[in-house]
Amino acid sequence: MKLSNIQKWETLKHLRENAVGIEDGNKTVLILSVNSWGKTERCAFCGRNHYHGAYNGNRVSHCRNDLFNFPIDKNLVFQNRTGQLFYYSDGYVLKGEEDRGSFLDLYHVGVK
Numbered sequence: 001m002k003l004s005n006i007q008k009w010e011t012l013k014h015l016r017e018n019a020v021g022i023e024d025g026n027k028t029v030l031i032l033s034v035n036s037w038g039k040t041e042r043c044a045f046c047g048r049n050h051y052h053g054a055y056n057g058n059r060v061s062h063c064r065n066d067l068f069n070f071p072i073d074k075n076l077v078f079q080n081r082t083g084q085l086f087y088y089s090d091g092y093v094l095k096g097e098e099d100r101g102s103f104l105d106l107y108h109v110g111v112k
């Protein structure tokens, strides 16, 4: 689906306001649901879906360009509607859709 610029802006705003995170020490790491094909929900950092294949082990963030095709700012930070801060440098974690609720399903995704 081709999004207009206002739709892109609204999509990113919606994703960020409703972002869900997991507390990891003193930070909150973005959770992205991933289906059994390895496709994630839209990422709140870049607005795109990512494809991670089988989701075991450490992964590298797949964010490259945002919906507007601008390169992701490594210093990107946003706040969700509950006030949690999400730093791009903390990456995201993948969570299998079929296994909601289990910590064992979470695999850290670094940014490097």
Ligand SMILES: [Zn+2]
Pocket: 043, 044, 045, 046, 047, 048, 050, 062, 063, 064
């Ligand atoms: Zn992304």
